[in-house]
Amino acid sequence: MTTILETKNLEMKFGAVYAAKDINISIQAGEVLGVIGSNGAGKTTFVNMVTGYLKPTSGDIIYRGKSIAGRPTREVTKLGICRSFQIPQLFPELPVIENMLIALTIAKQDRPVLFQPAIDGALEDEAHALLARFNIDGYADQEIQTLPQGVRKLVDIAMATVTEPDLLFLDEPTSGVSADEKMDFMRVLIDALQTTRTAVLFIEHDMEIVEAFSPRCVAFYEGTILADGPTAEVLENAKVREFVIGSEYHRSSSDSTQQAGAT
Amino acid sequence: MIKNLDRTEIGLLIALPILIIIAFILPKWLVNYVHVSMGTGLVALGVMIQMRAGLVSFGQGLYFCVGGYAAGMMAKFYGITDFFVLLAVGILAALVLSALLGFLLRRYREIFFAMLSLALSMILFGMLSSVEELGSTDGFNLPTASYLGWSPTGETAQLTLYTLTCIIAIGCAIALNRFLKSPIGYINEAIRENELRVEYLGTSAHKAVHITYVLAAVVSAIGGVLWALPLGHVDPEMTNWTTSGQFVFVSILSGTGNIIAPMIGTFLLEIVRVYAVEISPNTWQMILGTVMLLTIIFLPKGLWSLITRKKKATRDDGASAPIAGE
Numbered sequence: 001m002t003t004i005l006e007t008k009n010l011e012m013k014f015g016a017v018y019a020a021k022d023i024n025i026s027i028q029a030g031e032v033l034g035v036i037g038s039n040g041a042g043k044t045t046f047v048n049m050v051t052g053y054l055k056p057t058s059g060d061i062i063y064r065g066k067s068i069a070g071r072p073t074r075e076v077t078k079l080g081i082c083r084s085f086q087i088p089q090l091f092p093e094l095p096v097i098e099n100m101l102i103a104l105t106i107a108k109q110d111r112p113v114l115f116q117p118a119i120d121g122a123l124e125d126e127a128h129a130l131l132a133r134f135n136i137d138g139y140a141d142q143e144i145q146t147l148p149q150g151v152r153k154l155v156d157i158a159m160a161t162v163t164e165p166d167l168l169f170l171d172e173p174t175s176g177v178s179a180d181e182k183m184d185f186m187r188v189l190i191d192a193l194q195t196t197r198t199a200v201l202f203i204e205h206d207m208e209i210v211e212a213f214s215p216r217c218v219a220f221y222e223g224t225i226l227a228d229g230p231t232a233e234v235l236e237n238a239k240v241r242e243f244v245i246g247s248e249y250h251r252s253s254s255d256s257t258q259q260a261g262a263t
Numbered sequence: 264m265i266k267n268l269d270r271t272e273i274g275l276l277i278a279l280p281i282l283i284i285i286a287f288i289l290p291k292w293l294v295n296y297v298h299v300s301m302g303t304g305l306v307a308l309g310v311m312i313q314m315r316a317g318l319v320s321f322g323q324g325l326y327f328c329v330g331g332y333a334a335g336m337m338a339k340f341y342g343i344t345d346f347f348v349l350l351a352v353g354i355l356a357a358l359v360l361s362a363l364l365g366f367l368l369r370r371y372r373e374i375f376f377a378m379l380s381l382a383l384s385m386i387l388f389g390m391l392s393s394v395e396e397l398g399s400t401d402g403f404n405l406p407t408a409s410y411l412g413w414s415p416t417g418e419t420a421q422l423t424l425y426t427l428t429c430i431i432a433i434g435c436a437i438a439l440n441r442f443l444k445s446p447i448g449y450i451n452e453a454i455r456e457n458e459l460r461v462e463y464l465g466t467s468a469h470k471a472v473h474i475t476y477v478l479a480a481v482v483s484a485i486g487g488v489l490w491a492l493p494l495g496h497v498d499p500e501m502t503n504w505t506t507s508g509q510f511v512f513v514s515i516l517s518g519t520g521n522i523i524a525p526m527i528g529t530f531l532l533e534i535v536r537v538y539a540v541e542i543s544p545n546t547w548q549m550i551l552g553t554v555m556l557l558t559i560i561f562l563p564k565g566l567w568s569l570i571t572r573k574k575k576a577t578r579d580d581g582a583s584a585p586i587a588g589e
Contacts, residue, residue: 074464075465077463082463090457106450106461109446112447113445114474117445118445119444159464162464
């Protein structure tokens with residue numbers, strides 16, 4: 001396996017507050033990695049830094065051997081690192097298909113094109129095919145603002161995958177999806193992403209989903225990495241249990257199913 | 264070739280001969296309004312393509328004026344009367360100015376963009392009003408245009424200018440229709456909806472706004488030249504905020520749904536104003552204001568939405584018919 005992304009002592013300071021400190025993570029090509037941590041632990045800050053939305057105060061981000069720290073978002077996207085958002089960032093007054101078409105149009109243009117039509121039959125077929133991959137082709141002609149949150153989440157993720165990125169960050173893909181549907185939702189998602197050998201890093205609060213879908217897990221706490229390793233070990237780690245998961249989490253199977261029903 | 268045209272473009276191409284024939288049929292005062300509205304209509308188009316990106320330019324009169332004055336100054340100081348040279352000079356002036364100002368304006372959105380564009384147009388207004396060589400607030404006159412060495416007079420001159428105006432206006436409208444359907448056109452809609460996502464999809468929103476701004480400026484300058492030549496006069500009112508306000512008025516009145524809408528909207532506004540002034544000479548603005556309010560309340564997407572709504576309704580009827588039959 002080759003390392004595609006490596007961060008070195010990444011640090012983000014807002015005034016006197018460290019949102020992230022000494023973040024050293026390396027991600028292999030094609031792996032699935034879960035990130036856990038309570039609110040404000042620095043998970044999204046980490047994603048924001050790698051995707052160029054925030055410029056790290058110090059440290060370096062190495063992608064395929066080159067530093068990308070401080071590069072603007074659009075360049076990072078072109079290099080093959082994409083993300084989805086905790087709150088879907090879509091074009092709410094346009095139908096799903098147009099959201100996809102805009103994403104595809106941008107992905108395909110290298111320089112500004114002024115007077116040629118952006119959309120043809122082939123591009124529309126491609127957009128439908130992408131939607132079908134995420135099982136949301138049926139919503140193609142509906143406006144985003146009329147859709148349930150779960151579908152919006154999938155559109156958001158589908159839009160992030162149009163460039164076939166090498167590395168995809170999913171910021172809480174299952175937030176806003178009901179507890180009963182979470183497992184199936186993630187199954188659809190991970191299956192769709194596995195077809196293109198995209199490395200996936202997802203932020204998640206539901207430990208069962210982390211256990212089920214990511215072989216490796218990173219735990220954040222107050223801007224630092226508390227643990228990084230195989231998921232089973234990380235979830236057993238005493239510190240992680242104390243600071244991240246909390247005492248109410250029990251890993252006996254009967255309890256966990258009960259919990260899934262309750263949340 | 265025909266296959267590459269969409270319905271709007273076919274409509275515009277059909278409108279072209281009709282517009283030219285109108286000059287021979289309709290009374291002269293009405294033809295004059297059609298002629299002048301094509302000039303101002305192009306500026307409204309400039310406002311409209313920026314509105315697609317969510318940007319309201321309250322200072323589009325700036326380029327309307329730059330076009331008119333550049334052409335006028337060329338005639339005044341260098342004695343050049345050739346239509347095509349004057350048009351080219353107008354375009355060039357707007358191109359250079361907008362390309363420079365674009366670096367500033369592309370960073371702003373919403374009210375900030377509106378106010379900044381307004382401020383820039385008022386700077387020009389102030390400058391022109393105080394330059395005596397250019398006639399201060401009175402402006403100055405333009406000569407009758409010549410065409411590649413041919414200098415028609417009287418009726419022929421008017422008809423030639425009218426015909427060329429029609430061709431150029433329709434040409435611009437088709438080009439802008441293509442622009443709205445191009446990648447940059449779609450990116451503009453995306454910018455209006457969610458700029459953050461546009462950047463995350465891998466393109467520069469600033470660049471798209473800059474290009475749109477320059478294009479709108481060029482079209483407005485063409486409108487300025489085409490407006491100034493038939494009137495034979497330019498004055499600083501062209502860049503006053505009341506003029507710019509009218510272009511915004513038209514874009515809101517007609518809606519941003521189709522490139523034809525602002526052209527028709529401009530003409531309608533001219534006609535409404537003619538009758539409003541006739542009905543109540545001192546309070547005609549109130550009539551325009553009422554029209555505006557009613558449009559915003561009942562047709563928030565402009566007059567054009569009447570047409571698209573009707574189309575949708577018939578399509579829905581068609582779709583539901585077989586289900587109703589089952």
